Amino acid sequence: MANLTIAIDDPLLREARIKAVQQGTSVNEVCRQAIERFVRGDDAQRAQRAERARRLLQIAASATNPGPTPAWPGRDALYGDALRERGLLDGATSGSGDARRP
Secondary structure, three states: OOOOOOOOOHHHHHHHHHHHHHOOOOHHHHHHHHHHHHHHHHHHHHHHHHHHHHHHHHHHHHOOOOOOOOOOOOHHHHHHHHHHHOOOEOOOOOOOOOEOOO
């Protein structure tokens, strides 16, 4: 494994050492991980996004729409109720169409 020498301000290094100790690691490990993310980060992030998108599409494809249920009367019914309350829909309709023109 190669060694690397860097120039860093003393106060910044002091803060980095304190934070590293608090997180149970070392400044050396923090730097190594930062360089690894710098080198490989774009590919890894792209792969993670692709996997998340694939899982989301898989979930969406397996989801079913049961249609109106007692707990959910359906969009048309809800909109129909709102339109009827405003006098924009004939009271005898089921919730779709028949909207009055102002």
